[in-house]
Amino acid sequence: MTYFKDLTPYGYLARDEPLAPKPLNVGWLSSQMPFEKGDTSQEFKDKLLKFCSDEFIVLIARGFHICEFCDLSSEQWFEEQKDKDGKKAHWASIGDGEIRVRGKLAVYAAPALIHHYVAQHQYRPPDEFIEAVLTGEPESKEQRELLRKYS
Numbered sequence: 130m131t132y133f134k135d136l137t138p139y140g141y142l143a144r145d146e147p148l149a150p151k152p153l154n155v156g157w158l159s160s161q162m163p164f165e166k167g168d169t170s171q172e173f174k175d176k177l178l179k180f181c182s183d184e185f186i187v188l189i190a191r192g193f194h195i196c197e198f199c200d201l202s203s204e205q206w207f208e209e210q211k212d213k214d215g216k217k218a219h220w221a222s223i224g225d226g227e228i229r230v231r232g233k234l235a236v237y238a239a240p241a242l243i244h245h246y247v248a249q250h251q252y253r254p255p256d257e258f259i260e261a262v263l264t265g266e267p268e269s270k271e272q273r274e275l276l277r278k279y280s
């Protein structure tokens with residue numbers, strides 16, 4: 130998967146990105162690059178998984194992304210992951226599509242696999258993203274308006 134440093138301007142599917150200014154990258158990890166590790170609360174993980182539910186995923190189209198830290202073949206990855214996070218989080222489980230989270234300072238763009246990185250590999254996203262997830266609400270009017278721009 131493509132690596133981007135946390136909090137740099139989004140550029141992955143830049144052509145398909147409707148927001149201006151561009152959202153900020155979070156969680157585009159690579160096994161080639163070190164990343165921030167640390168504990169995050171269960172509350173954060175649960176809320177993050179909600180943001181990663183199928184109904185809130187944008188820009189799906191690229192097959193799936195195998196986690197570079199799990200060391201599995203594509204077949205193993207797919208078999209192990211497909212419904213791992215529940216039936217409503219298919220894309221988050223296999224790693225396809227992206228999420229958008231509105232924070233106080235910016236909108237954040239993360240791969241759907243970010244929940245897996247946090248839950249399985251102790252990735253600790255920047256504080257401002259954690260705060261945006263904890264204070265945000267995927268069902269809110271603001272969030273729905275934001276996501277509508279991607280349809």
Ligand SMILES: [Zn+2]
Nearest residue numbers: 196198199249
């Ligand atoms: Zn993994």
